Amino acid sequence: MNSIEIKNVSYQYQPNKPVLQEINLTIKKGEWVTILGHNGSGKSTLSKLIIGLLKPKTGEINVNGIPLTQETVYDIRQKVGIVFQNPDNQFVGVTVRDDIAFGLENLQIPREEMIERIETYARKVNVLEYLNKEPHALSGGQKQRVAIAGILAMHTDIIIFDEATSMLDPKGRNMVLETMKQLRHEGKTIITITHTMNEALLSDRIVVLKDGRILKEGSSQTILKDKTTLEKSNLEMLLPLKVLYDLEQENYTNKRIKDLLWELSLNV
Amino acid sequence: MKNIVIGRYIPGNSFLYKIDPRTKIIALIILMVAVFMLRSLIFMLAGLGLIMLLLAIGKISVKRVYLGLRPLMFLLIFTFSFQILFNTQGTQLIDVTLHYTVLTIPLIIALFFFWMYTKKIIRFKLLYFFFIVSLILSVLIFIDVGYTLNQGALTIYSQGLEMAFFIMLRLIIIVTLSTILTLTTKPTDLNLGLESVLKPLKIFRVNTEEIAMILAISLRYIPTLLDEANKIMLAQASRGVDFSEGKLKDKVMQIVSLLVPMFIISFKRSDELANAMEARSFVPGRNRTRLQTLHWSSLDTVALSIAFVALFTSIALRIFV
Ligand SMILES: Nc1ncnc2c1ncn2[C@@H]1O[C@H](COP(=O)(O)OP(=O)(O)O)[C@@H](O)[C@H]1O
Ligand SMILES: [Mg+2]
Numbered sequence: 077m078n079s080i081e082i083k084n085v086s087y088q089y090q091p092n093k094p095v096l097q098e099i100n101l102t103i104k105k106g107e108w109v110t111i112l113g114h115n116g117s118g119k120s121t122l123s124k125l126i127i128g129l130l131k132p133k134t135g136e137i138n139v140n141g142i143p144l145t146q147e148t149v150y151d152i153r154q155k156v157g158i159v160f161q162n163p164d165n166q167f168v169g170v171t172v173r174d175d176i177a178f179g180l181e182n183l184q185i186p187r188e189e190m191i192e193r194i195e196t197y198a199r200k201v202n203v204l205e206y207l208n209k210e211p212h213a214l215s216g217g218q219k220q221r222v223a224i225a226g227i228l229a230m231h232t233d234i235i236i237f238d239e240a241t242s243m244l245d246p247k248g249r250n251m252v253l254e255t256m257k258q259l260r261h262e263g264k265t266i267i268t269i270t271h272t273m274n275e276a277l278l279s280d281r282i283v284v285l286k287d288g289r290i291l292k293e294g295s296s297q298t299i300l301k302d303k304t305t306l307e308k309s310n311l312e313m314l315l316p317l318k319v320l321y322d323l324e325q326e327n328y329t330n331k332r333i334k335d336l337l338w339e340l341s342l343n344v
Numbered sequence: 345m346k347n348i349v350i351g352r353y354i355p356g357n358s359f360l361y362k363i364d365p366r367t368k369i370i371a372l373i374i375l376m377v378a379v380f381m382l383r384s385l386i387f388m389l390a391g392l393g394l395i396m397l398l399l400a401i402g403k404i405s406v407k408r409v410y411l412g413l414r415p416l417m418f419l420l421i422f423t424f425s426f427q428i429l430f431n432t433q434g435t436q437l438i439d440v441t442l443h444y445t446v447l448t449i450p451l452i453i454a455l456f457f458f459w460m461y462t463k464k465i466i467r468f469k470l471l472y473f474f475f476i477v478s479l480i481l482s483v484l485i486f487i488d489v490g491y492t493l494n495q496g497a498l499t500i501y502s503q504g505l506e507m508a509f510f511i512m513l514r515l516i517i518i519v520t521l522s523t524i525l526t527l528t529t530k531p532t533d534l535n536l537g538l539e540s541v542l543k544p545l546k547i548f549r550v551n552t553e554e555i556a557m558i559l560a561i562s563l564r565y566i567p568t569l570l571d572e573a574n575k576i577m578l579a580q581a582s583r584g585v586d587f588s589e590g591k592l593k594d595k596v597m598q599i600v601s602l603l604v605p606m607f608i609i610s611f612k613r614s615d616e617l618a619n620a621m622e623a624r625s626f627v628p629g630r631n632r633t634r635l636q637t638l639h640w641s642s643l644d645t646v647a648l649s650i651a652f653v654a655l656f657t658s659i660a661l662r663i664f665v
Contacts, residue, residue: 158623166620170531177635179624212567
């Protein structure tokens, strides 16, 4: 079964400045897809289209086989959750508990079940001990995990991470990546949006966006090694691969190897 | 900026923490009305005594309340001085001549600058301020040496003095009452309380849930925005904007350099927040279930009764005394 079908979708914020053009993309249930692209390539716009925050200018979107329309948008939002980039700008509640409850209150979940779900998912993302804390007492990684708990508690089938780790320190980032891996095992459909390679490595499939068009799409293994595609879309290749490619060029010297490894160690 | 305590909840466990937020909000309104009914300084003093008693039983430190009053210090001093200097009703209590001579004028200017530069290192700023003011007054009253440039009169009337204390006390009591509410009520509860207290407005087609949501989000974002303001001030300071000193014109520039980025950031923030809320199935005006619920207990009945007794007492005092 397909989780998401995007057919021939275009979008523009301002006339004659298309942000997305003729996007065709199908994501299967339980698949983990990375959308990769430089800043401004239209990644966030795509995720807002999927959840019906924006309406496509042309084309159509199906979620779980249901066409996205004015009538179905609220039902579809119950199936799709987004974790946004800035942990501060998606924290609605006054406390962690209230914030996880926010989505559940909107879904009109009865109070007893709410309490149960809050506890379950707070434990799952490891924020149980912070339930009574206010957001300014939390680190970025903790806030982001609260956001994830809030989405998980809503029992959505599809979760989109829109650069959810980009504002976190390495520790916070790893915590979030661990949660994503766990979600994959549970059969959730995952879409991660990023412009760095490390995260893309974890997913099944990579879709490369450039200037609002799909430049290339394929398994993570093939895309990560695809030097021309990555260069064309201004993306940094993973350093070990970069070293490998550089060494494959014939006239390498010991000094060149040392320089490359030095560069590698600085970037890890 | 860092020490702003208005709207800050401080955890504790006295009876004030156990009263239902609805009771506290209604009692606050009732007590404020009661305070405005009072007509004489004696009653106001009695009121202050009762408030101090409330603070003592409720185990709230006077220091916390003082911190809440501090931002209003200027207003307090201003209204106090205004009444003392310009209210000319009642009997004249003090009438002294102020001597502005070639000696005293440089002396008070010197005192003023001395205060300006030393106030930063003195701990009891308010006390120090009054000390300097009385020093300046003593200079003007008692030193009549040198060529006299001008003479002024300092006259204080009984009514002026009384009103000065009366208004100051009233302001202190009202701010203290509101501080007690915010100190002892979790923002979540405060918000729930407000929502249900506002509910009667529904008959006027006011969307009370939406008002409550706006209040909740404002409460949620005050600390974040203050953090942001601090960051911007640091950033601007590193570009050479000095926020601590300066003339009025500089002050205006400083505020503009703070407000413009704050405005832009808040705009972006609210756009993102609105998206995040909608993505989590929030639809304005649609029914929601609530995680938090409120419970009325006998403590609330007692507290509310006491508030009403206070109100009726002050109404009676107004009518019969
Ligand atoms: N609300 C908006 N109004 C106008 N233009 C926008 C708006 N949001 C994004 N854009 C523009 O659309 C393009 C794609 O933005 P976005 O989808 O946010 O890219 P990405 O997430 O890949 O960085 C950018 O050129 C951006 O300037
Ligand atoms: Mg983006």
